[in-house]
Every structure is written in structure tokens, then in C-alpha cells.
Amino acid sequence: MINCRDYESRVSMRELVGIEGERKLSTIEMEQMLVSLGHQFCGALTLWNYPSWMRNLVAHDINGKDSPNPVDMASLENREREVPRYNELRRNLMMIPISKWEDLTDDEEVIEALYDVYGDDVEKLDLQVGLQAEKKIKGFEISETAFFLFLLIASRGLEADRFFMTSSNSKHTHRKAWNGLTKMRL
Incomplete structure (x- = not known):
């Protein structure tokens, strides 16, 4: 549930999906919604913690008509979208x-579930499952692989930011820091 600040009631995420969700969102001021979302707790990135409202989404076409088949976001086939498997990405x-698992x-329950689904073949491990099952870095809420991905995506985001990259020169501290970061090797 989302607790919309200064709004008449709590709104579930399920109510904010699709055409009806778009209508409901249009009644809430953007500032209210952003502040409300900023105060929500996010779920942990672990196995068996996928939002249930995303397991039965009704997709809409460009004209707003419901698709006859609901979509289970957790079971979408990543391989069809050319997402590499866990070991391949590593x-x-x-x-x-x-x-080996x-x-x-170190979680015995997770290891048992992985054996049930994938057998002994760790090469078959799907990326999303691997990222959620992987041990977390001590003191962090994400795993080593997720951290590497974050660094890669964050650095590419900085490179693509024209205000950060073209509106600066060697006198600017952030540009010097960026030059130092780009010379690092992971």
C-alpha cells in the first residue's frame, strides 16, 4: 500500500496500474505522489519477495484496451530478450x-530450491534469480554482481549527462573526479 500524504486514503499499487490507475493518478498532484513514494519502504531484493501485484498485470494496447492474457512480470522469459544467464553475465x-550453488x-533453503529448479547445472541459472539469491556484500543491501552493474550503469549515466560532461572543464572539481574514476579498472 502507498500512503499518499495529504490524500484521502491509502492507495494500493494494484490500483495505480493500467487505465484505471492512470485515472486515479491524474487526481493526485505530482508533488504529492513523488513525496509519498519517497517516504515508502522498498522491498528487499531477495528471493520470494516479488510484489504480488506484478504477478497478474493486465496489459493494455495503445488504444487502452485490455489484453486478454494477464502478464506475470516475474516469469517473463529473459532469454527471449537476450538477457544473459547469471554466470555468462559474471x-x-x-x-x-x-x-556450485x-x-x-549459504542459505540451505535457497540451495535446495536451486537444486529443485536447475539441478546441478549452475550455467542454467537465470540472471534475476542469481542476483536475488547471491550473498549480499557485508554492510550493503545488494550483492557483488549487482554492485558491479550499478557501477557500470552509473558511470554510463554520467558519461551521457551533457550538463555534467560538456558544461565542465578541467578547473571544475567534479570533472577532475570523473577523470580519475574513468581511469579506474574494475
Whole structure:
């Protein structure tokens, strides 16, 4: 549930999806919505914590008509979208791939579930499952692989920011810091 500040009641995420959700959102001021979302707790990035409202979404076409088949976002086939599997991504990031489930996690329940779904073949591990099952870095809420992805995406975002990259020169501190960051090797 989202607790919309200065709004008459709590609104569930389910109510904010689709055409009806668009109508409901149009009655809430943008500032209210952003402040409300900024005060919400996000869910932990772990297995068995996928939002249930995303498991039965009704997609709409460009004209706003309901699709006859609801979409389960958790079960969308990433391989069809050319998303690499967990070990393949780790290799692409020049990270050491796992060779057994115990390399991924210490949680016996997770290891048992991984054996049930994938057997002994760690190469079949889907990326999303691997990222959510992976041990977290001590003191962080994300895993090593997720941290590498964050660094990659954040640095590309900075490179693409024309105000950050073209509106600065060597006199600007942030430009010097960026030059130092780009010379680092992960």
C-alpha cells in the first residue's frame, strides 16, 4: 500500500496500474505522489519477495484496451530478450563465475530450491534469480554482481549527462573526479 500524504486514503499499487490507475493518478498532484513514494519502504531484493501485484498485470494496447492474457512480470522469459544467464553475465563483467550453488549462497533453503529448479547445472541459472539469491556484500543491501552493474550503469549515466560532461572543464572539481574514476579498472 502507498500512503499518499495529504490524500484521502491509502492507495494500493494494484490500483495505480493500467487505465484505471492512470485515472486515479491524474487526481493526485505530482508533488504529492513523488513525496509519498519517497517516504515508502522498498522491498528487499531477495528471493520470494516479488510484489504480488506484478504477478497478474493486465496489459493494455495503445488504444487502452485490455489484453486478454494477464502478464506475470516475474516469469517473463529473459532469454527471449537476450538477457544473459547469471554466470555468462559474471564472465562478461570479468568476474569469477560460480561452479556450485554453495558459491552463490549459504542459505540451505535457497540451495535446495536451486537444486529443485536447475539441478546441478549452475550455467542454467537465470540472471534475476542469481542476483536475488547471491550473498549480499557485508554492510550493503545488494550483492557483488549487482554492485558491479550499478557501477557500470552509473558511470554510463554520467558519461551521457551533457550538463555534467560538456558544461565542465578541467578547473571544475567534479570533472577532475570523473577523470580519475574513468581511469579506474574494475
